[in-house]
Amino acid sequence: MKSHQTTQTMKPATAAKKLGVYLQATPAEFQEGVVSRTELNALQADPPEWLRELRRTGPHPRPVVASKLGVSISGLARAGITEALTTEQIDALKDENPEWLQKERATQADVRKEAVRLKEKKQAQAQDRDEA
Structure with a gap:
């Protein structure tokens, strides 16, 4: 029997908290989807402009x-x-x-x-x- 590794995902609120940003200020596609651990790591390693701007100005x-x-x-x-x-x-x-x-x-x-x-x-x- 093979074990399938499932992708760990989190709610947008959890991802926003981990990123240190205010969820309601994030783009709609971020708020409406789920975020995988891989996506979160990518956002932390190389933040897109919207994330850099949120961290900078709130x-x-x-x-x-x-x-x-x-x-x-x-x-x-x-x-x-x-x-x-x-x-x-x-x-x-x-x-x-x-x-x-x-x-x-x-x-x-x-x-x-x-x-x-x-x-x-x-x-x-x-x-x-x-x-x-």
Whole structure:
């Protein structure tokens, strides 16, 4: 009995997430079809102009917006930002530097410091166990 290897496919939403783009801003043929793993790899390796343009100017999905602003997705939600933003809108927010953005950036910095502290503590405990 021969085993047939099936092509792994994904929904457009999953592919858009993996590509870091906002699905509703992608071309209709991308939104309406399925994307194979091979096609996704090709898009990542040699992005077409529409993908390069989306990555450059947006609109960007919330995880990308949060990353570009240096805040968490939850921080965006607390600030009332629930929609995709363009690079221009993100740059304007950075220039404006509203109080909520300053507060969320500080919170994010604290979260990162705590994560580093916990990682170092865990490594020290592991080293102590190895030496014992």
